[in-house]
Every structure is written in C-alpha cells, then in structure tokens.
Amino acid sequence: MGVVIGIDVGGSTTKIVGFKEENGEKKALMPLFVSANDPITSVYGAFGKFTHENGLSLKDIDKVMMTGVGATFVTKDLYDLPCSHVSEFDSIGLGGMYLSGLSECLVVSLGTGTAIVHASKEKGICYLGGTGVGGGTLMGLSKLLLKADNIDHIVEMADEGALSNIDLCIGDIAAQRSMGRMPADLTASNFGNVSDLATKSDIARGILNLVFETVGMVAIFAARSRGVRDVVLTGNLTQLAFCRQKAEYFNGLEEAYGVHFLIPDLAQFSTVIGTALQG
DSSP: OOEEEEEEEOSSEEEEEEEEEETTEEEEEEEEEEEOSSHHHHHHHHHHHHHHHTTOOGGGEEEEEEESGGGGGOOSOBTTBOEEEOOHHHHHHHHHHHHHTOSEEEEEEESSSEEEEEEETTTEEEEEEEESOSHHHHHHHHHHHHSOOOHHHHHHHHHTOOGGGTOEEHHHHOSSSOBTTBOTTSEEETTSSOOTTOOHHHHHHHHHHHHHHHHHHHHHHHHHHHTOOEEEEESGGGGSHHHHTOIIIIIHHHHHHTOEEEOOTTGGGHHHHHHHTTO
C-alpha cells in the first residue's frame, strides 16, 4: 500500500501529513505546514515541500485527502492523484482520538475560532458547536488594546503581567475566600477589575486569560452534556507556552469542574492527521 496524504487548507496556513502502512500498521510521516495567502499556492507549496523532504515521488502516493475552508478552492485532482474532500469535524475528532490514544473524548480545536467535537470509536463523531472566541479574538483585541500584532511579542508582554490588575476573582467579592468547589482565584469577571495603573503587560495577560478561560468553560459545558471527562485540546493556540503550561488556565478548571484537559504531542497537526486517517 502506498502513502495517503492529508492536507488541511486554512485561511493562511496549510498543513500536510502522510501515512504509510508498515507491518499492518499506519505509520505517520512527520507533518509540516506552509504559509501563503492564496490557498492554491499554499496547497501546491505544501505538497512539494512535503514530498521533497520525505523523498516521495508521485508513484509512491495512493490518494490525497483534503479538508479545511481553503480546500473548497481545490476543484481538480492534485497532479492527477485521486483527491477526496472530507468533513473537517470528522478530521478534528479522529485526529484528537489518534493523538490522545483515547477511545472517547471531547476534542477542542483552537484556531481562529473554536470548534468542539464529541469523538467516540463506538458512537462516532458529533460536532457540538463552538465559539467565535479563539486566536482571531486574541490577535484582534491585542491589536486594538496593545497596538501589537506579533504573537511572540504579545506573549512576551503577558509574561510580565498581573491578572489582579485586570480580572475580578471569586476571592475579590466573596465573604469567604472560596465558594464551595470554586477556588478564590477563579475568574468572576474577565476585565471586571481593571486598575487605572494597569500596564500593557497586564492587559496582554488579561486577553490571554479571557480567550483560554472562555474556551475552557465552553468545553466543560459540552463535556458535561455528553458525560465525558477527557478534553483534548488541539490547534495552533495549543503551542503557546501559556496554553501548554496549563497550570494557570486549565488546572483550576479541572479541580473545580471535574474534567481533565490534555494537550497531546503534535496537537497543532491534529486535524490534518485526522484527515489523512480517512484515506
């Protein structure tokens, strides 16, 4: 059996991965991504770079599986290779299960917005919805409030910030330092306690907290509706140190609401991996 290629075409980034069968098992070739504003340019650029780096020729490839908003612009077979379009939500769910090793979980894809999928080997894949809060929110608010549009600079600023100058916490308004299972440092209101002395670093930290807490809470509601405890975080935002450290944004939610958040290796490539697995 030859290689099955998966391609996830986003608005500005295209991700690609390949699977080949060895001894009855699918083995993944290391995924990569390329950036380009034009989806067709991005697809062909990613395909060329991937085949070159993995020493593949066209005859080594059986089929190409595609997903993502930009995939709709690809209307012809790629270099005469059979090309199929698949559901992005199915890809999100399959990729999350594959990377986490779980047979059932909630998979959260943190991209420009956030999509949430219930994935189960027994029950199948079900798209539950999502939120418009995501990477686009982070970049848009940073541009408005910080005049910054470089993610590395934003995260660097946030590193020095203090949430106490931005957010209102349970401990700020409760007579006791906690309310039941909710710890005192859990957010009662994002940007509900902005100090006159708040710095750009404080604001950057507040923006990051707003995005990740919103995603975390929406995921918790979805997990409860499906009776699922494991929440697998995937997508580009998982690569931010603030997300990967988990402690500040997710550990408190885990303790308060009885869920378990995990970020698997290659989480940013989860959707494209799920795409290739459908070939």
